[in-house]
Amino acid sequence: MSTSAALAFIAAVLAVTGLGDIAERPRRARREGPRLITTLARLGGRLRQTPAPRDLEARIAAAGGPGGLGARELMAAKVAAAVVGALTAASMSAAAPGRLGIALVAAGPVAGFLAPDLWLARRAGERARRVRAELPALLDLLRVSVEAGSSLSTALRDVGARTRGPLAAEWRALGREVALGEPLEAALQGTVQRLPLPEVRALVAALERARRHGVPLAETLSSQARDARFALARQAREEAARAGPKIQLVVALLLVPSVLLLVAAALAAALLGGGGGAALPL
Secondary structure, eight states, X not given: OHHHXXXXXXXXXXXXXXXXXXXXXXXXXXXXXXXXXXXXHHHHHHHHHSOOOHHHHHHHHHTTOGGGOOHHHHHHHHHHHHHHHHHHHHHHHTTSOTTHHHHHHHHHHHHXXXXXXXXXXXXXXXXXXXXXXXXHHHHHHHHHXXXXXXXXXXXXXXXXXXXXXXXXXXXXXXHHHHHTTOOHHHHHHXXXXXXXXXXXXXXXXXXXXXXHHTOOHHHHHHHHHHHHHHHHHHHHHHHHHHHHHHHHHHIIIIIHHHHHHHHHHHHHHHHHHHHHHHHTTO
């Protein structure tokens, strides 16, 4: 009985202590709540004052600014993707065996944080591919327009207005900038920043040299169109050369074993059939 009474007394003391702690928590939360809100507000203010990384802005410009996306919006998307990756990895790690769960928990937020960068790089690569494919034909149209008597800025705007594609959109934007008073050289440099391709840099440099030395623009544009076609053909040959080993690998790993399995199955069927026929007379 004495032991039961002691246990009851200890339980009563713990209950009273727990009730006191529960009653104290709302007052403690009210005291700490404003401090937490103030700290978060200060942190948000510092994040808003932090300048966006220039490299990120350049990569967004190279991708064409999809959906009007800016550097701050992309950083917010990276943080959100990291949180989603962490939650997904945490849910998957429970079913993962051994240390694989720890690796998933560590890799989930990293993969989520880098996913928007990979998406941006893929869009930039696709845009660069389209620009390289459009460049020779648009340079020919630009040469014809210049030979007809149009100035370079007017020809760029007219060719961009009559065609479609990322390069035509850049030329339309360049024509609008020049019409609003932007110098042609500055507008061309802006195009180079939005299209950081060797072909575009070479075109802008050739146009500046032609303007500086008085070389006819038609000859410069014709030469640039020829070089762009050669570069496009060289890229196609390089891609075909890279595709050759991949095709050989697929043939070696998939087609050859499949043919060998078919031959082995046919031989096995013939041998088993021959063996069964020889055993019947006995």
